[in-house]
Amino acid sequence: MSDVITAAVAALSTKMGGGFAAGVAKFVIPGEGAIMVDSDGVRAGDDEADVTLTAEAEVFRAMIEGDLNPTSAFMTGKLTVDGSMGLAMQLGAALA
Numbered sequence: 001m002s003d004v005i006t007a008a009v010a011a012l013s014t015k016m017g018g019g020f021a022a023g024v025a026k027f028v029i030p031g032e033g034a035i036m037v038d039s040d041g042v043r044a045g046d047d048e049a050d051v052t053l054t055a056e057a058e059v060f061r062a063m064i065e066g067d068l069n070p071t072s073a074f075m076t077g078k079l080t081v082d083g084s085m086g087l088a089m090q091l092g093a094a095l096a
Contacts (some may be wrong), residue, residue, distance in 0.1 A: 004032040004057050005044050011064045012039070012042045016094055021093045023050040029057050051083035051091065063095055070095055 010073070012035060019041040026049035027035040036045040055063070056065045063069035070092035073079035081088045 002032045004029060005035060008035055008057075008060060008064070009042050009044055009060075010043060012037060016042060020091060020094060022090045023084065025049055025087065025091050026052045027054060027060065028054040029060055031052065032057060049083065051081060051085075051087040053079055053081055053088060053091070055079045 008029065010095060012027075016037065019039050020037045021039045024036065024038040024047070026045075027037070033044060034046040036043050036047055036049065049061070055073065055078060059068065059073055063070050063073060063079075068078075070079060071089075074088075074092075084096075
């Protein structure tokens with residue numbers, strides 16, 4: 001597992017506490033790996049998901065740190081969403 005994924009899992013775990021009960025989400029960081037978020041918590045992995053969000057490492061980091069709004073990232077093309085847009089919006093609210 002890459003250092004970027006390890007750091008992202010730790011940051012998301014802190015941010016999201018007990019996980020994400022609304023469904024299964026996957027964050028993909030190209031060239032680094034993927035992170036799964038569900039009701040069990042946050043972990044590195046590349047399983048099936050209800051929604052997949054893809055962003056470069058620096059975009060992902062800015063969203064986690066609160067420097068970039070996930071909706072703004074999506075609207076400017078820095079974040080792509082594949083799957084349930086409603087679930088992506090709930091996840092974005094959880095990250096804010």
